[in-house]
Amino acid sequence: MITLHFISADGRATEAQGKPGKSLMEAAVSAGIDGIAADCGGLLTCATCHVHVREPYASSLPPPDGEELGMLEFTAAPRSATSRLSCQITLTPALDGLTVELPATQY
Ligand code: FES
Numbered sequence: 001m002i003t004l005h006f007i008s009a010d011g012r013a014t015e016a017q018g019k020p021g022k023s024l025m026e027a028a029v030s031a032g033i034d035g036i037a038a039d040c041g042g043l044l045t046c047a048t049c050h051v052h053v054r055e056p057y058a059s060s061l062p063p064p065d066g067e068e069l070g071m072l073e074f075t076a077a078p079r080s081a082t083s084r085l086s087c088q089i090t091l092t093p094a095l096d097g098l099t100v101e102l103p104a105t106q107y
Contacts, residue, residue, distance in 0.1 A: 002093065006035070006102060021090065024086040024098070025038050036048075047072065047106075052080050052083055054082070055082070
């Protein structure tokens with residue numbers, strides 16, 4: 001299992017576990033993480049799974065493809081340089097310890 005850290009907009013940290021091959025969004029939803037809505041279930045049509053990925057993980061991820069970049073235009077909270085859609089992040093052992101900050105809102 002891969003250990004994940006979610007930091008809420010008010011600074012609360014929650015640890016969760018994810019299976020390799022699953023998406024970060026799926027791990028967050030399974031763990032009941034507040035702040036990941038994931039309305040489209042990972043179909044890349046909602047942008048309500050927005051997260052800010054902390055370094056060094058942000059730089060180690062494959063860059064977003066054109067579809068993800070397009071949907072990142074529709075995040076409710078302001079986008080940052082490390083904004084990603086968590087349904088597009090596939091968990092691998094190299095991401096053990098991945099830490100993401102949750103935006104204040106997904107709507
Ligand atoms: S869950 Fe809808 S875009 Fe990620």
